[in-house]
């Protein structure tokens with residue numbers, strides 16, 4: 001989900017609550033609920049567990065867990081963004097819950113929690129934003145008790161439909177150039193959004209020390225109509241706060257004239273065509 005918000009709180013609010021039409025909003029909510037259920041159903045949380053929701057944002061996973069545990073155990077809401085944590089606190093208060101939780105401001109690559117102290121760690125859509133995934137997973141391993149369980153649901157953008165796929169069946173002079181640009185963008189090791197795939201995630205879990213781990217590959221298909229507005233949004237909206245749009249990334253590699261030529265060409269070829277885009281996700285289950 002893309003917007004042009006500049007901070008996490010605005011971004012989370014915009015992507016969740018400001019859809020223009022109610023059908024879109026319903027679809028977004030259904031999707032979010034289903035991803036939360038996947039994490040909660042796989043995390044094997046029991047009463048009296050100490051659970052940490054890492055990168056909790058406004059408390060999307062953690063508050064549901066807190067409600068389910070109804071005072072037996074503890075939920076730690078962790079994030080490095082103060083504004084999100086303030087909103088999270090408000091959301092907890094709105095549920096009239098006063099005990100059984102702690103809120104901590106901490107970076108997930110240096111978690112301010114003692115080793116071997118957590119029964120279950122959960123995460124949703126956070127690792128994708130972390131440059132140093134190796135360190136984050138080492139930290140999660142460190143804070144878990146022996147046999148503690150880590151469950152996460154993360155997008156794996158590396159495999160998602162790319163622009164070149166919209167025109168791959170056509171004779172097109174820009175197709176090879178476009179694929180070359182995409183290859184540079186998608187293979188940027190320093191970019192958190194693209195610097196991992198299913199295989200590297202597996203290796204990172206193994207190297208962090210997890211004794212058992214499994215990555216379930218999840219693919220979703222979305223129907224769309226390839227009109228000008230859709231393609232402009234695809235290119236111009238930022239995938240996360242503080243991140244560059246695809247257009248900005250392309251313009252590091254080609255000039256404006258070349259960019260316009262490629263995009264206008266795609267728009268004319270795909271004009272109002274129905275299309276299915278693919279998005280990929282990883283359901284991570286790992287045991288210390």
Ligand SMILES: C[S@@+](CC[C@H](N)C(=O)[O-])C[C@H]1O[C@@H](n2cnc3c(N)ncnc32)[C@H](O)[C@@H]1O
Pocket residue numbers: 008012054055056057058059060061078079080081084106107108109123124125126129130
């Ligand atoms: C896409 S939001 C997901 C929020 C929440 N997990 C949910 O599912 O609604 C990403 C969250 O990760 C947090 N985050 C990003 N980088 C972080 C870091 N290095 N350490 C801790 N939290 C981080 C952001 O502040 C934001 O709240």
